[in-house]
Amino acid sequence: MAWNILIVDDSSLTRKRIRRIIEMADLDIGEFLDAENGEEALKILEDSPVDLVLSDLNMPKMGGAEMVQRMKSREATKSIPVVVISTESKTSRLTKLLAEGVRDYLHKPFTPEEFKETMQTLWAKPETNTSNLLAQALVQSLETMALVTAVPVDDDMVVPEETVLAQIDFSGAKKGAIQMLAGMDLCGILAENIAALDTINDQAALDALKELSNVTCGLFLPLVVSSTADVFDITVPKVATCDNAPQWTEFVADGNTFVLNIEGHAIAARLTVEDAAMTTETN
Amino acid sequence: MKIKDFSGIRNNGSLPDPQDVHIPGDSEDMLDDYVESANSMLDEIEQAALAYEAGNNSKENVAAIRRLLHKIKGESSMMGAAEISEFCHQAEFAFEELDDNQRPDMLLRFKDWVDTAMSDLAGRA
Structure with a gap:
């Protein structure tokens, strides 16, 4: 299928240059x-009819985020994929946009090869909107x-150094996992609110994150599958403690991850998440 | 390519030679468009800086300056002019760091440097 591409940027030179780079990528492009x-x-x-929007963020009248x-x-x-093109490196603003439905981003300048790689990822992974549903x-x-x-995230937010990870694996019509990462401080607040405990210790904080993950998973799963489809086997969550920020950096690095x-x-x-049918075929 | 040090724009220090800017070969056929667009924005920056010096530090003027610096950075970046893009990036920092009295001089210095770089690039087109 030849894709019609809409390039949104307040610089005509940049629009022209982006078009040139796309043409050099040797893909099946329409208009x-x-x-x-x-x-x-x-x-x-x-x-x-537009199949893909490539957009800058900072523009007069209406910027990329509002668009x-x-x-x-x-x-x-709502289902037209948007890829942001920006001089910004990975920032909380870009992370938020990815959580809100932007499919990917390209850092200016980008090469034809980088554009091609992004498009191949986009085509291989159709939008499911599950990330937004999980956020909800x-x-x-x-x-x-x-x-x-x-x-939403802002620049004043504390990024924790000591983090805790909880994971829920699920299977059925869809198979996958939900992982949650939070700082020990926040887990303490959760423990206090969920269990109304007087004394918060590390174990109570871990249990609170597991409990929250379980409930979130329970709310999320009916949203992504037919209610009559399957019974889901949810495994017992496993918990890992992580002691530094690099883990956090990894966690905010893709479109299926969001931060609150x-x-x-x-x-x-x-x-x-993956389709169970697909997994069966692979096996 | 090693990026040169443009932090001099933030503290009135020395700057690299504007007549030694690298543009990759695959951008050269768009050089005329790039120079023309940059020159037009440099004129706007100069006007905005002079207005600022005369006391116009309104939100609109500040927003216009930020937008111009950002746009020159974006265009330079897309053209592969990494040095000019980095210079704009440092000028954006400088604009936020400096006070009202220092901002106009920094902007005019920025304008002069990019102006010289553009004249040099125009000669290569």
């Missing part, structure tokens, strides 16, 4: 369209069970 800002892009999306939000709120545009399930668990408020801010503390969740 190129371009827009100077998010507002113009949304108008084009109303009238033209993505509006695309996701409209039935006709986690927010719901946190707000109802742990009585804390989850807000709980009263200044970071909590991250990562989803890996």
